[in-house]
Every structure is written in C-alpha cells, then in structure tokens.
Amino acid sequence: MNTSTLITPPALVRRAEQQDTQAIQALDSAHFIHPFTDHGDLATRGARVITRAENIYVWDSEGKKILDAMSGLWCVNAGYGRRELAQAAYDQMMTLPYYNSFFQTTNVPAVQLATKLASLAPKVGDRSFEHVFFSSSGSESNDTNVRMARRYWDLMGQPERKVIISRHNAYHGSTMAGASLGGMSGMHAQGDLPIPNITHIEQPYHFENGLPGESEADFGLRAARWLEEKILAIGPDKVAAFIAEPVQGAGGVIIPPATYWPEIQRIVDQYGILLICDEVICAFGRLGHWFAYEKFGIKPDLVTFAKGVTSGYIPLGGVMVGNRVAQVLIDKGGEFNHGYTYSGHPVACAVALANLEIMEREGLPQRVRDDIGPYLAKRFAELNDHPLVGVAETCGFVAGLVLVKDKATRQVFDPDLAVGMMCRAHCFKNGLIMRAVGDRMIIAPPLVMTHEQIDEMMALIRLCLDATLAQLRSLGHVA
Structure with missing residues (x-):
C-alpha cells in the first residue's frame, strides 16, 4: 500500500505544537457546547485537545500519541494526512x-x-x-x-x-x-x-x-x-x-x-x-x-x-x-x-x-474482505480467553467485546459501576481510543491499518483489559 501521501504537512505540525492546553480548555468550557456531553462533568475534567493526526494516530496538545481505533467517529476510512483530499x-x-x-x-x-x-x-x-x-x-x-x-x-x-x-x-x-x-x-x-x-x-x-x-x-x-x-x-x-x-x-x-x-x-x-x-x-x-x-x-x-x-x-x-x-x-x-x-x-x-x-x-474494501479483516478477526477472537470478556466478535473492520463479571455464567456488572467507562479511561491513559457503549467495548479502525498496527492495537487492548481487571479486583467487584 502506498503510504507516501499520509504525511502531515510540517506547517500543521508546528501550529499544533503551539497550543496551550489550559487556555484552550478554558475557552472550550466557556463557549463550546459539545454533542452528547455532560457539560458540568466536562468543566471539571477539561476537554481532551486533539491537535494533529497522521495515518491511524492522533496527538493531543500535551504531545501524547494515541492510536485511533475508532477512525474518528467511524469515518476516517482512508486514514489521516491524505494530501490528495486537502488538494x-x-x-x-x-x-x-x-x-x-x-x-x-x-x-x-x-x-x-x-x-x-x-x-x-x-x-x-x-x-x-x-x-x-x-x-x-x-x-x-x-x-x-x-x-x-x-x-x-x-x-x-x-x-x-x-x-x-x-x-x-x-x-x-x-x-x-x-x-x-x-x-x-x-x-x-x-x-x-x-x-x-x-x-x-x-x-x-x-x-x-x-x-x-x-x-x-x-x-x-x-x-x-x-x-x-x-x-x-x-x-x-x-x-x-x-x-x-x-x-x-x-x-x-x-x-x-x-x-x-x-x-x-x-x-x-x-x-x-x-x-x-x-x-x-x-x-x-x-x-x-x-x-x-x-x-x-x-x-x-x-x-x-x-x-x-x-x-x-x-x-x-x-x-x-x-x-x-x-x-x-x-x-x-x-x-x-x-x-x-x-x-x-x-x-x-x-x-x-x-x-x-x-x-x-489501494483496494481498501478488498483489503478488509481478504486481508486485514480476517487478520483482525483472528487476533480479536484471542480476547475470548480474557477473564473479563464474555464474547469478542468482529464483522469486517468493526469489532466489539462484552465485559462480564462472571465469564462462566456471562453475568454482567451492575450498570452503576460503569465498567465500560472505567475501561475506556484506561484506554486513553495508555494511548488507545476504544469506545464504550455500556459495558461493550468497540472499535472501527481506519482501513489503512497494517498487520503490525493491528498487533500494536491488540496489545494495547489487552493491556487495558488487564488494568480494568486489576482495578475491579482492588475494589472487590471481581474475585
């Protein structure tokens, strides 16, 4: 696959690195009403400020590199930094x-x-x-x-x-x-x-x-x-x-x-x-x-x-x-x-x-059907052995898993625990964007992903599941 057109222009990088996170967060809180957001909660946390992107990654205003396993909002199929599209x-x-x-x-x-x-x-x-x-x-x-x-x-x-x-x-x-x-x-x-x-x-x-x-x-x-x-x-x-x-x-x-x-x-x-x-x-x-x-x-x-x-x-x-x-x-x-x-x-x-x-x-639909889709299915199915995962499944280049309290009986967690949001927090902390829908964790990565990047993503997912399990054990919610 040709990746020569996935380079972020240097001028954009320079502009992105000049952002003052706290100043942007203050203006955001003062003026920007976000979609699907509790703004009282957002004001206490401060919005995450994303400043630039390249290929399957985004960077925040603190310089942290994050693997975007949600393609923005299910949409950046061809990956970030495509000069042809800007042109x-x-x-x-x-x-x-x-x-x-x-x-x-x-x-x-x-x-x-x-x-x-x-x-x-x-x-x-x-x-x-x-x-x-x-x-x-x-x-x-x-x-x-x-x-x-x-x-x-x-x-x-x-x-x-x-x-x-x-x-x-x-x-x-x-x-x-x-x-x-x-x-x-x-x-x-x-x-x-x-x-x-x-x-x-x-x-x-x-x-x-x-x-x-x-x-x-x-x-x-x-x-x-x-x-x-x-x-x-x-x-x-x-x-x-x-x-x-x-x-x-x-x-x-x-x-x-x-x-x-x-x-x-x-x-x-x-x-x-x-x-x-x-x-x-x-x-x-x-x-x-x-x-x-x-x-x-x-x-x-x-x-x-x-x-x-x-x-x-x-x-x-x-x-x-x-x-x-x-x-x-x-x-x-x-x-x-x-x-x-x-x-x-x-x-x-x-x-x-x-x-x-x-x-x-670049044959992206065909890549999903014949190459990276089957590879993601193989790697994602391996998560079925994790103690927190009730079922892990894929279709093409979307995937989801269910977090459960008891794997044998598929007993789910009390919704008030917000275990999915707990897992999502560990994902962000470890440089991964993975979405929580209740206690289902879902991904829809860019279609330009390589096998090596899928491996990188899967290692991050397992790391975050382990961190979530450790937190739940420390709180006494799982054995």
Missing part, C-alpha cells in the same frame, strides 16, 4: 467554492460523484441504484428517507402507509426524525420523541436477548419475526418502511446472526414495505464491500450513506435511491419539496471523488 478541496474552492442545487442548477463534482456512486452500488436481485440525493450528514439523510418513503406511498395511492419501523438501540441520527428513527432511550427522553408514526422492535442481539440454549441461527429467525409481528399488529396497509443498519454501530457493534437478514428480506417482500438500509457506518469498505447490503444479500430500496464517503475530511451524506422509488418520484411526483442548502456541495463532492479514488487505487 481536492483547495482546487475546488479556487474553482467553484459553492453553488446551490436548487432552481434547476447543478455542478460538475456533484454530477460526477452521483455517477460514481451509482457505478459502485451493486445490483442485488431486481434492485439497482441509479440516483443519489445529497445531504451533509447521515442525520439529514435519514430525515430525507422519511420524506421519500411517505411521498412514495402518497404517489402510489396509499397515503395511509406512514408508519416506519426501526429497532431499539439503533442509531439513525440526531435530528428530530433521525433521533425518532433511532432506538436510543436516552435520546427519546429529551424533546418528546419519537415523533408520530415511528415505532420500534427489539434488536437482534443474541448475547442479551437469546433464550437459554437457543442457537444463534434460531435466535436470528425469531428476532427477524419480531418485524412480522409488528407489521401485523399495526396493519400491513399502514406500514411504509423498515429501517435498519446492517450491523448496528453506535448501539455497540451488534452483529446479527446469519439467519436474520434473509428472513427480514422475506418479510418486507411479503408485505410490500420499503427497506431502508442505513449504511452511514457500514458502507465504503468498512465491512469489506463498497456497500454492506451486498455482503448480507439485502435488497434495499433506500441506502443511507455519509462518514466514509469523504473519510470524514469534510461533511457529506446522502441517500442512494433505488429505481423502485426513484422512478415513482420522477415520473409521478412533480416537485419534491425537500432539500438542503448544501445538497451536492461542490467542495464536499470533489473531496469524496478523491477519497473514492484512493480507496479504489
């Missing part, structure tokens, strides 16, 4: 920094990117994707899905089909519709969510929801049939769509059994409802394919994307609109009264094109 943004800014896509107007990068994405999206069965709607984030894209799905059924003469079914513990964004589609109870507790005509079924999480002695295969079928039960309870003539992530990301890397998606597909086909595949995390090589629906044999009607399309270098999201929906919107719909100021932003689209070119040139 693409600069060149486009000097040519056409912005123009809108309203009023029967377009721009070249948006057209080129829509064409490129259509070429990368594989046809599965009778479903194909020739059209793209652009936004600036996954949240906006899932709001778009709600509008598109309901508009589709209006045009099909079935306006009563408004209900969209999602899953508990799913994440589909932070906007009113996105947060409603998601199944996070903490988000629903604020802002009178979910909005009407959005409902949820249980997630396909065998470790938590499987019955004693129930195989993963049997559980996968039972979990999928929760969708059928919900459709019948609501009335098939009232259900517009089912939305789901191929693998739940923010919910803790919840990997469904192999039997789950084929049964989901049977159900949506039987009742004629739209299938929305949220691939904000899973697309662009993360699971070893350009789009993860191909991996699972899913036949979606709408596919949400964001994050990895630009490797996070600049905000961009969108919806791949399947022909079943697109042709109805185009042929019957007239004006679609929906859109964003930055839909098809020329700079974002130019960066995305450069990013996809890198991923193609």
